[in-house]
Amino acid sequence: MALTIPIKRAIYEANDAxxxxxxxxxxxxxxxxxxxxxxxxxxxxSLISRLAPLIAASPAAGPLRVIxxxxxxxxxxxxxxxxxxxxxxxxxxxxxxxxxAMIEGILGKMEIPDNSWLFIENIGNLVCPAEFVIGExxxxxxxxxxxxxxxxxxxxxxxxxxxxxxxxxxxxxxxVGFDEEFFRKGxxxxxxxxxxxxxxxxxGEGAQALFGWMLGIRAGG
Amino acid sequence: MALTIPIKRAIYEANDAxxxxxxxxxxxxxxxxxxxxxxxxxxxxSLISRLAPLIAASPAAGPLRVIxxxxxxxxxxxxxxxxxxxxxxxxxxxxxxxxxAMIEGILGKMEIPDNSWLFIENIGNLVCPAEFVIGExxxxxxxxxxxxxxxxxxxxxxxxxxxxxxxxxxxxxxxVGFDEEFFRKGxxxxxxxxxxxxxxxxxGEGAQALFGWMLGIRAGG
Numbered sequence: 001m002a003l004t005i006p007i008k009r010a011i012y013e014a015n016d017a018x019x020x021x022x023x024x025x026x027x028x029x030x031x032x033x034x035x036x037x038x039x040x041x042x043x044x045x046s047l048i049s050r051l052a053p054l055i056a057a058s059p060a061a062g063p064l065r066v067i068x069x070x071x072x073x074x075x076x077x078x079x080x081x082x083x084x085x086x087x088x089x090x091x092x093x094x095x096x097x098x099x100x101a102m103i104e105g106i107l108g109k110m111e112i113p114d115n116s117w118l119f120i121e122n123i124g125n126l127v128c129p130a131e132f133v134i135g136e137x138x139x140x141x142x143x144x145x146x147x148x149x150x151x152x153x154x155x156x157x158x159x160x161x162x163x164x165x166x167x168x169x170x171x172x173x174x175x176v177g178f179d180e181e182f183f184r185k186g187x188x189x190x191x192x193x194x195x196x197x198x199x200x201x202x203x204g205e206g207a208q209a210l211f212g213w214m215l216g217i218r219a220g221g
Numbered sequence: 222m223a224l225t226i227p228i229k230r231a232i233y234e235a236n237d238a239x240x241x242x243x244x245x246x247x248x249x250x251x252x253x254x255x256x257x258x259x260x261x262x263x264x265x266x267s268l269i270s271r272l273a274p275l276i277a278a279s280p281a282a283g284p285l286r287v288i289x290x291x292x293x294x295x296x297x298x299x300x301x302x303x304x305x306x307x308x309x310x311x312x313x314x315x316x317x318x319x320x321x322a323m324i325e326g327i328l329g330k331m332e333i334p335d336n337s338w339l340f341i342e343n344i345g346n347l348v349c350p351a352e353f354v355i356g357e358x359x360x361x362x363x364x365x366x367x368x369x370x371x372x373x374x375x376x377x378x379x380x381x382x383x384x385x386x387x388x389x390x391x392x393x394x395x396x397v398g399f400d401e402e403f404f405r406k407g408x409x410x411x412x413x414x415x416x417x418x419x420x421x422x423x424x425g426e427g428a429q430a431l432f433g434w435m436l437g438i439r440a441g442g
Contacts, residue, residue, distance in 0.1 A: 007228070040260045040347050040376065041368030071348060073374045094378065096317065096348035124375070126261050127292060127317035127346050146367030146390065146397070147262030153294045154345070155261065157315065169367065175393045176367070177423070202398070 015132055018100035022135030030115040032218045037158055038142035040124030043168040045076045046201030048119050052085050054211045055117055062115035069098045069123050097129040098122050130158035138163035145169040145178035152186030160190040166197050236353055239321035243356030251336040253439045258379055259363035261345030264389040266297045267422030269340050273306050275432045276338055283336035290319045290344050318350040319343050351379035359384035366390045366399035373407030381411040388419050
C-alpha cells in the first residue's frame with residue numbers, strides 16, 4: 001500500500017516493538033520460531049508437513065506447533081491437523097501479511113511447551129510479508145521452479161531478508177523451462193552467504209538436509 | 222498493510238477518483254484497458270505475448286501498448302520489446318501493487334494511439350493489487366495449475382473482482398497434483414458468471430478463445 005513515509009514508519013516501529021517482545025518471551029522459553037514466506041502455492045505447507053515427521057522422530061528436537069496464515073479459509077490447518085500436527089489458523093480477512101499483533105493474539109489461544117519449534121506460515125505473497133517481523137528467529141523463503149527463474153531479480157527483498165531459500169518443484173523444471181543457474185545467480189546476488197536447499201515436497205527428498213541445517217542454526221551454529 | 226479503517230478509506234477514495242479520471246480519458250479515445258493480475262510466475266507476461274500477435278493480425282483490433290509493473294527489474298519489458306511489443310516499465314521499488322498515480326505518471330511518458338489495447342501487468346501478488354482500480358475496463362486474473370487447486374478458496378477477492386480467469390500450466394497438472402474440478406468449483410463459488418479460459422503459455426493454445434471473448438467484451442458484448 002503506497003503510504004506517506006511517516007505513516008509507514010510509525011506502523012513499522014509499532015510492529016517492530018511488539019515483535020521484539022514476542023520474540024523475547026518465546027526465546028526465553030527456548031521456543032525456536034521460523035517465519036515461512038513465499039508466493040501462493042509454492043509448497044510452504046508441504047515443507048512443514050515434510051519437516052514435522054523429522055522433528056517428531058528426533059527426541060532432542062522438542063515439540064512442534066504451527067500457525068497458519070491465510071487471507072481466507074483454513075484448508076492448510078485442516079491438512080496439517082490430519083497429519084497429526086498441532087496447527088492453529090489466522091484468517092486475516094483480506095490483509096496481505098501477518099503482523100506481530102496477529103501473532104500475539106493467537107499465541108494467547110495456544111499452549112506452546114518449552115523448547116518447541118514454532119513454524120509460522122505467512123500469507124502467500126512474495127512482497128508484503130517480508131516487511132514485517134513477527135517475533136521470528138529467522139525467515140525462510142520458499143520458491144518454486146514453476147514460478148520461474150527470475151524471482152530473486154524481481155522480488156529481491158524477501159530473498160535478501162531470509163536466512164535460507166528452499167527451492168521446490170524442480171522435478172518439473174524442464175516442463176516449465178526453469179533455469180536453475182539463472183535463479184541461483186540472482187539469489188546469490190541478493191543473499192551471498194545464505195544456503196539454498198532443494199526440496200521435493202511430494203517425496204520429501206531434501207527435507208533432511210534442511211532439517212539438519214535448522215538444527216545447527218538452532219544450536220547456535 | 223493493516224491500517225485503521227479511516228486511513229484505508231481515504232487512500233482508496235483518492236485512488237478511486239484518480240482511476241476514474243484515467244478511465245474516462247482513455248475510454249473517450251477508444252482505448253480498451255485490461256488490468257492483469259496474478260501471483261508471481263503464473264504466466265502474465267506469457268499471456269500478453271500470446272495475445273500480441275493475435276491483436277497485430279486482426280486489422281480492426283487496433284494497436285497494442287503494454288505497461289509492466291514490477292517491484293524491481295525490467296526483465297518483462299525487455300522480453301516484450303524483444304517480441305516487438307511497445308512496453309513501458311513501472312518499477313515500484315517495493316510497493317506491492319500498482320495504483321492510479323503510478324499509471325497517471327507513466328501515461329504522461331507514453332504515446333497511445335486512439336483505439337489501442339492497453340494491457341497493464343500488475344505486480345505479481347494475489348492479494349493487494351485486487352484492492353486498487355487503476356483506470357481499467359476490466360480485470361483478468363491469471364492462475365497457474367502449479368499454484369494448486371485451492372487458490373479461489375484462499376484468495377477469493379481477486380477472483381471475485383476479475384471479469385474472467387485464465388488458467389495456465391495445465392499441461393503439468395498431473396505432475397503437480399492439480400485438481401481442476403476443485404479449482405473450478407471454488408472459482409464458480411466466488412465468480413458464478415465469469416468465464417474461465419485455459420491457456421498454454423508455451424504453445425499459445427487457448428489464446429484465440431480468450432482473444433475472441435475480449436473482442437466481444439470490447440464491442441459491448
